[in-house]
Amino acid sequence: MINTPIEVNCKAAEEFYTTMKENLASVMDSSVYEDEEKVRLSTVRDEQLAKVEGLQQSLNDMRQKLRCIISVNDSFTTNKLTDQIGTSSGDKEEK
Secondary structure (H helix, E strand, C coil), X not given: CCCCHHHHHHHHHHHHHHHHHHHXXXXXXXXXXXXXXXXXXXXXXXXXXXHHHHHHHXXXXXHHHHHXXXXXXXXXXXXXXXXXXXXXXHHHHHC
């Protein structure tokens, strides 16, 4: 059986079409996969960012509490020292 140039061209066109269809499907599949991966990574990034923001808020809250504790402690220490100085001065004045 001898293939005519038209048959050869048709066969080549069919093979080209099939190859293009397979390549396009492969690209579309990888593109969909990449899009899904981007969405997944974006979601993971958002979750991690929310955790970091939560940790930053907790750290800020702890810092504020620590400042309050230090302030109260300083005030208590100052009052205690003032009382001790007052008591020492009173003892000296009585003698």
